[in-house]
Amino acid sequence: MASLTIRKLDDAVKTYLRLRSAKNRRSVEEEVRVILRELIEGREEPLTPFAVPTAALSTTPTRQRTGAVAEASVTLIIGGGIAAYKSLDLIRRLKERRIEVRCVLTKAAQQFVTPLAVSALSHERVYSDLFDPQSEFDAGHIRLARECDMIVVAPATADLMAKMANGHADDLASAILLATNRKILLAPAMNPLMWNNAATRRNVAQLQRDGVVLIGPNSGEMAEAGEAGIGRMSEAIEIATAAERLLRPPVPRPLAGKRVLITAGPTHEPIDPVRYIANRSSGKQGFAIAAAAQAAGAEVILVSGPVDLSDPQGVTVKHVESARQMLEQVQAALPADIAIFAAAVADWRVANEGEQKLKKTSAGMPPLQLVENPDILATISKLTDKRPPLVIGFAAETEHLIDNAKSKLARKGCDWIVANDVSPATGVMGGDRNTVHLISRRNGGKDGEIAVDSWPVMTKEQVAIELVAHIAKSVTDKSREPAS
Ligand code: C5P
Secondary structure: OOOOOHHHOOHHHHHHHHHHHHHOOOOHHHHHHHHHHHHHHOOOOOOOOOOOOHHHHOOOOEEOOOOOEEOEEEEEEEOOOOOHHHHHHHHHHHHHOOEEEEEEEOOHHHHOOOHHHHHHHHOOOOEOOOOOHHHHHHOHHHHHHHOOOEEEEEEEOHHHHHHHHHOOOOOHHHHHHHHOOOEEEEEEOOOHHHHHOHHHHHHHHHHHHOOOEEOOOEEEEOOOOOOEEEEEOOOHHHHHHHHHHHHOOOOOOOOOOOEEEEEEOEOOEEOOOOOEEOOOOOOHHHHHHHHHHHHOOOEEEEEEOOOOOOOOOOOEEEEOOOHHHHHHHHHHHOOOOEEEEOOEOOOEEEOOOOOOOOOOEOOEOOOOOEEEOOOHHHHHHOOOOOOOOEEEEEEEEOOOHHHHHHHHHHHHOOOEEEEEEOOHHHOOOOOOEEOEEEEEEHHHHOOOOEEEEEOOOEEHHHHHHHHHHHHHHHHHHHHHOOOO
16 A cells, blocks of 8 residues: 655645645544545535635645645725825735735836835736736736635725726726726725715715725825825725625624534444444444534534544544443533434343353354443433433334324423434435434424424535534524523
8 A cells, every 4th residue: 555755745745734724623644534535535625604605615725836825815906095104014924824916016016116016025027017918917907806706905095986986998097997807906095185086976976886895985084184084995904894895795604602412433343342233323423413413603512422423623532332331421421502312322232241252152143132221312311300401312113104203202201302214225324315304393392283394315424514404593582582
């Protein structure tokens, strides 16, 4: 089997791996394994509505000329105003946030900052001429307008804003702004009288109607001696933060502050020190739920039987073997807000477990006496003191799926049952896809009616995401219910 020395990979690949593994909180070696597994399975990481935002998920990160890997890119248009000096700092602030910056200087901007300084800080050549043959060949205004995730204009002068509001395109900056279909962030900077002028007010209102986002201007002293008011360009850090927020909107974390307890995998019930009773559960569904709940902001404790899966990132995992150990860890993990019992717990264990390896004898097979295991789901559902407010069980059935699941809901005393058909033909056991029905007591069981919600065939990751979305909705709805 070939081995791979990460140290010998080229710098850009190493940086990419480091960033990706840091983002996923895995070791670099582990991340390489995940990438290879995804490649073989022909899929990317599942996109969860709670996970990393699109810009950060970009599978083809932009390579900066420095060798670092950028997660997003911005075309920064520097307008002609005294505040242009702050744009030099803005370039650095954006790059610190792993945002690649390509700069365009208007003619007037070059009176305040030099292309050389901008180029040195951005590590890119600077563009300024709409009709520069090299620039048209190399990037061109259409490419500068589109080959980025966002356009930032800082300082946005009154003149540049007037051109934008009226659709002018007589220089490179205005042509880019007219030709783009990307988000635009403007950081206006001008004298307070210009800012308050009726023409500027009209232009600002028009630009806002067009979907352009403004940061600032702030109020304060002007460059002109003795003048103060609204018109100072926002500080570089404020503009960079606003740009970052637009590029990477905050991820919804609907289960923040909630503690979720999950069981997963099979249990192994020992016969003697080397043999055990087991089942075919892979643990994939429970692990996927743990990852989805964690991505939704929950604190997750996963109690898992023996499985061949790596621990999900950011989840506390308790590894157990038998049903009794699983119950012990579940009890120790209480209290929890939500408990999801996805483990395929063995119903029976061997009462007369051999202390030594059982020997073959001429008398034939040694008799195995079986005793019932504790039912973890039923035990926790019936607690009076520490019962989690939402208890969810699974029903893996090979026949009469819905009827069996409904009676399981009543018998075990849980709130929801996720029912799935595990007859061999479905390939659910050990496979990657699942067809489930969510069975719940309507109105939290107040009217005794049971609702059945059947979901289409999905991957186990999608089932997990959907289940977590239902949980998040139920938790939010409950918090909105008036106190009785
Ligand atoms: O009775 P049955 O095994 O079909 O019930 C399945 C549900 O009960 C699953 O949620 C499973 O995790 C849970 N269970 C349990 N402890 C057991 C048996 C089942 O928590 N001993």
